[in-house]
Amino acid sequence: MTGALLEVDGLAIDYGTGRNIVEGVSFAIEAGRTLGIVGESGSGKSSVARAVLGLTPYAGSARFDGRELAAQSRTVWRATRARLQMVFQDPYSTLDPRMRVGAQIAEPLLVHGAADARAARLRVGELLERVGLDPAMATRYPHEFSGGQRQRIAIARAVALNPDLIVCDEPTSALDVSVQSQVLDLLQDLQSEFGIAYLFIAHNLGVVRRMSHDVAVMSQGRVVEAGAVDEVFDHPTDPYTRALLDAVLEPDPVERHRAPSIPEGLTSPLHTLSSEEGEER
Ligand SMILES: Nc1ncnc2c1ncn2[C@@H]1O[C@H](COP(=O)(O)OP(=O)(O)OP(=O)(O)O)[C@@H](O)[C@H]1O
Ligand SMILES: [Mg+2]
Numbered sequence: 001m002t003g004a005l006l007e008v009d010g011l012a013i014d015y016g017t018g019r020n021i022v023e024g025v026s027f028a029i030e031a032g033r034t035l036g037i038v039g040e041s042g043s044g045k046s047s048v049a050r051a052v053l054g055l056t057p058y059a060g061s062a063r064f065d066g067r068e069l070a071a072q073s074r075t076v077w078r079a080t081r082a083r084l085q086m087v088f089q090d091p092y093s094t095l096d097p098r099m100r101v102g103a104q105i106a107e108p109l110l111v112h113g114a115a116d117a118r119a120a121r122l123r124v125g126e127l128l129e130r131v132g133l134d135p136a137m138a139t140r141y142p143h144e145f146s147g148g149q150r151q152r153i154a155i156a157r158a159v160a161l162n163p164d165l166i167v168c169d170e171p172t173s174a175l176d177v178s179v180q181s182q183v184l185d186l187l188q189d190l191q192s193e194f195g196i197a198y199l200f201i202a203h204n205l206g207v208v209r210r211m212s213h214d215v216a217v218m219s220q221g222r223v224v225e226a227g228a229v230d231e232v233f234d235h236p237t238d239p240y241t242r243a244l245l246d247a248v249l250e251p252d253p254v255e256r257h258r259a260p261s262i263p264e265g266l267t268s269p270l271h272t273l274s275s276e277e278g279e280e281r
Pocket of ligand 2: 045046047169
């Protein structure tokens with residue numbers, strides 16, 4: 001299929017070390033769909049997310065709406081960046097503790113010239129309401145909110161410019177289970193309402209299954225298995241994926257929110273998504 005919103009092909013990241021930490025990663029995300037990425041800690045999930053957001057140099061290809069991200073001029077990148085937003089585990093990585101939340105939600109609108117000050121104030125109220133908060137809270141600071149509320153604020157800021165894609169890196173991993181569920185509901189509602197696509201990274205496989213249409217399983221910097229989420233989770237073909245799924249079935253309340261540790265020697269033979277598969281999309 002052609003015309004995916006985000007098409008990543010043979011992505012490699014070496015952080016300037018000359019040794020690839022991420023290698024041969026390929027996937028595609030269609031408009032309005034969610035691709036989940038799972039894999040052990042250090043497998044390269046956040047690195048891929050940062051490359052897609054233009055925060056980490058990469059080799060290979062990452063095209064957003066058909067245009068290579070790394071090759072974009074400053075002006076084109078600005079326009080792309082408005083359509084490509086992020087929500088991370090720690091809201092403080094996107095929220096400034098010294099700035100009122102209303103001003104932070106308004107910031108992208110003002111920076112991109114999407115609204116003047118008055119229109120932005122109105123839009124902030126609407127956005128706060130849309131994410132389940134009281135518009136009167138706009139004058140408060142991030143520390144005056146709970147973790148779940150702060151993540152709602154980060155989401156309000158991320159959706160302010162009606163983005164096509166939001167990169168969510170462990171967006172609910174720091175939240176209590178019930179709060180986590182509400183924030184996931186919100187993300188799903190926003191997807192149905194606005195057709196936003198997500199690149200959704202999480203340790204919790206249940207969360208990824210609930211959120212994703214497709215999933216890519218990463219191990220040691222590569223995608224070892226990918227496909228429709230039910231297919232991959234119900235009929236994993238890769239030994240690493242199987243181990244990952246099996247490990248989750250062993251209850252361990254303390255560690256449950258972290259990726260299960262995979263026994264040594266069970267890492268996969270590293271078959272990546274083939275490039276043919278990449279072209280098919
Ligand atoms: N800026 C950097 N410079 C050098 N190496 C880095 C850098 N950032 C990450 N790495 C390395 O890249 C590898 C992948 O890290 P990454 O954060 O992408 O993994 P992850 O899958 O997101 O892990 P986690 O589940 O713990 O968040 C790790 O070995 C990490 O040490
Ligand atoms: Mg990470």
